[in-house]
Amino acid sequence: MKDGGRVLPGLRLSLGLTLFYAGLIICLPLAMLIIVGARLGPAEYWAVVSSPRAVASYRVTLLSAFAATAFNAVYGFLLAWALVRYEFPGRRLLDAIVDLPFALPTAVAGIALSGLFAKNGWFGAPLGAIGIKVAYTPLGIAIAMAFTSLPFVVRTLQPVLEELDGAIEEAAATLGARPLQIFRRVVLPVVVPALLAGVSLAFARSLGEFGAVIFIAGNQPFVSEITALVAYIRVEEYDYPAAAAIATVMLATAFVLLVAINALQAYARRHEALR
Template sequence: MTASTPTASVIRPKRVLPGFGLTMGLTLTYVGIIILLPIIALVLKGAEVGPLRFLEIASAPRTLAALKLTISAAAMASVLCAVYGLLMAWVLVRYDFPGKRLLDALIDIPFALPTAVAGLTLSALFAGNGWYGAVLEPQGIKVVYTIWGVTIAMAFTSIPFVVRTVQPVLEDLDPQYEQAAATLGAFPFTAFRRIVFPAIFPAFVVGISLSFARSLGEFGAVVFIAGNLPMETEIASLLAVIRLEEYDYNGAAVIALTLLILALVLLAASNLLQARAMRYKGKRQ
C-alpha cells in the first residue's frame, strides 16, 4: 500500500473587488453603452449620405477652412502643452518650495472649471481693455478673434494631460542613474537627454496625443474667444453645431465623424509609438 502524497493547497490572493466575470461584464457594459453605441450611431448617421456626398460635405470650402483652423490651432496648442507641461511636471517632482501643493492642485483647474467659464475669462483678459490685451494690442499683437486666441483656449483646457501623464513617471524614476551619469562627468542636460527623457518618452507622447485629441473637440473655451467668423475663426465643432441648428443632421454628422477619425488615428499612432518605445527600452535593459 503506497502512501498518498498530500495535495498542496492552492493559495489564492484575496480579491478586494468581485471576480473577473462580474467586473469584466460591468466594464464591457459601460464601454458598450457609453462609448461604443454613440460612436456606432455617429458612424451610421455619417454613412447614410454615401461616400460621394460625404466627400462633398467634408471638402466644402467652409468645412475645409474650419478643419484647417482646428487642426492648426490644436497642433500649436499641443506644442505649448508639451513644453510647459513637461516643465511643470519637472518642477512639481524635482523641487520643493512653499505653495507646491497649491500649484499641484491648480494644475487640475481646467478639468474642474466649465469650459464656457474659461472661454469668457480668457476673452475678458485678452480683449483690448483686458489685463493682457491692454498690453499686447498696443504692440500690434491681437489675440481675441484670431487663431492665437483659439490656440490659447485649447492649450488652457488640455495642458493637464501632459502634466498628469509625465509626473508619475518622473516620480518613479530612480535618481541613481542620473547620479551615476554625473559622477562620470555628464552635464545635467546630457543626463536628461540620455537617461530621463527616454524613460518618460512613452508617457510624454501619450500626454501630447491626449492634449491634441482634446483640442480637436474643444468647444466651450474656444467659442467665446474665437469670434466664430466663417472661413476665418470658425472651428469645426462650432460648424457642426451650426449645421445642427440648420437641421442639416447629415452635415453635422460628417463633420463630427471627420473629427472622430482624426482623433482615433492620432491615438492609434501614439499607442504604436508608445509600444515601440517600451520594446526599445526593454531591449536596452
Template sequence: MKRRPVLPGLKLTLGFTLFYMALIVALPVAALVFKAASLGPAEYWQIVSSPRAVASYRVTVLSALGATAVNLVFGLALAWVLTRYRFPGRRLLDAIVDLPFALPTAVAGIALTALFAPSGWFGAPLAALGIKVAYTPLGIMVAMTFTSLPFIVRTVQPVLEDLDPALEEAAISLGASDGAIFARVILPLLTPAILAGLSLSFARSLGEFGAIIFIAGNQPMSTEITALLAFIRLEEYDYQAAAAIASVLLIAAFVMLAVTNLMQARALRYTLRG
C-alpha cells in the same frame, strides 16, 4: 494560501465593463457613424470637402498642434518643477494644474476673452505691441492650451516621481553633464508618458468647444472650428451634415491615437532593450 480577489470573478467584471463601454462609448460613436453612413459617398464627400469645412479643419488642426507644442514645453517644465523642487505654494500650484478639469469650459472661455480682449489685462499691453489675441486663431490656440495643459503634466509627473535616482547618480559619477543626463537618461524613460500626454492633449484640443467659441470670433473661413461648424449644422436641423463633419474629427482622433500608441510601444521596447 490562495489570495482572495477583492472584486468578483473575471466573467462578471469583464461583462460589466464591456456593457458599460458599449453603453457609454460604443453606442454614441456607432450612432454617429450610422448617421454619417446614411449619406451617399458623393454627398458625404461634398459635405466634408466643402471650402468652409476644409477651412475649419485647417483652423482646428493648426491651433491644436500649436497648443500641444506649447503644452509640451511648459507642461514638461511644470511637471519637473512640481516633482523635483520644494517651495512655498507648491501644493497650491499642483492643485491649480487641475483647474481646467473642474472649471466649466464656457466659464474658461469667458474669462480668457475678458483677459485677452483689446481692453483686457493681457490684451491691452499685447495690443500696444501689435498682437491681437481675442477673435483670432491665436485666441483659439490660447483656449486650447488652457484646457489641455493638465494632460501633459499629469502623465509625465508620476513617471518623474518614480524615476530611480541611482540612474542619475551613476551618470554624474561618470562625468555626464546635466544636459547629457536629461537627454540620454531621463528623456528616454519619459518618452512613452510624453507621447501619451501629447495624444491626450491634442485630442482634447481637437474636440474643445466651450472655451473656444467665446474667444474665437467664429468667423467662417477664418476662426471657425470644426466642432462649431457641426453645431451650426445641428441648429439648422441638418443632422446628416453635422454627423458627416463630426465623423472627420472622429476619424482624425482614431488615427492620431493609433499612431501615438504605435510610437509608445516602439519607445517602450527601445527603453526596455536599452
C-alpha cells in the same frame, strides 16, 4: 489564494460589465454617429465634408490643436518637473491650480480668456500695442486649447518623474556626463512613453474643445471657426446628417492620430527595454 491568485474573482462578471459599459456608453453613440452620417449618399457626404468652409475649419482646428499640444508638451514637462523635484513657497497651491481646468466649466474659461485677451484686456492691450492680436484669431483658439488640456500632460508625467531615482542622475554626473547628456540619455528615455500618453490625451481634448474656444475665437468662417462649431451650426439648422458627417471626419482624424501615438509609445517602451 483562491481563483488562481486573483484578488477580485469573477472574470465573467467583470468582463461582462466592462464590455456592456464600453458598448453602451462608448460604441453605441459612435455607431449612431456613423449611421446618421451614412444617410447621405457618397456624393452628398463628400460635398459636405469637402466644402470650403468645412476644410477651412479642419485647418484651423488641427493647426491650433498642434500648436497647443506642442506648447503643453514643453511647458507641461517643465511644470511637472518643478512640482516633483523642487520645494518652494506656494508649491501645493500651484499643484492644486493645475487641476483647475478640470473643474472649471469650459464656458467660464472661455469668458475669462476673452476678457484677458480682448483689446482692452490685461493681456490684450499690451500685446495689441506691439501688434499681436489674440482674441478672434487662431492664436486665441490655441491658447484656449492649451489652457484646457495642460493638466493631461502634467498629471501623466508626475507619477513617472516621482518614481525616477535621482541617484541614477547623480551616478551619471559622477561619471562625467553633462546636464544635457543626463537629460537626453537618462531622464528622457524614461519619461517619453508617459509624455506621449499625456500629449495624445491633450491633443484629443484640444480637438474636441468647444466651450472655451467659441468665446475667444470670434467664430469667423475661414478665419477662426473650429470644426465643432460648424457641426453645431448644422445641428441648429436641423441638418443632422451633415453634422454627423462633419463629426465623423474629426472622429476618424482623432482615431488615426491616437493609434499613431500609441504605436510610438509601444516603440519607445520596446526601445527602452532593449537598452
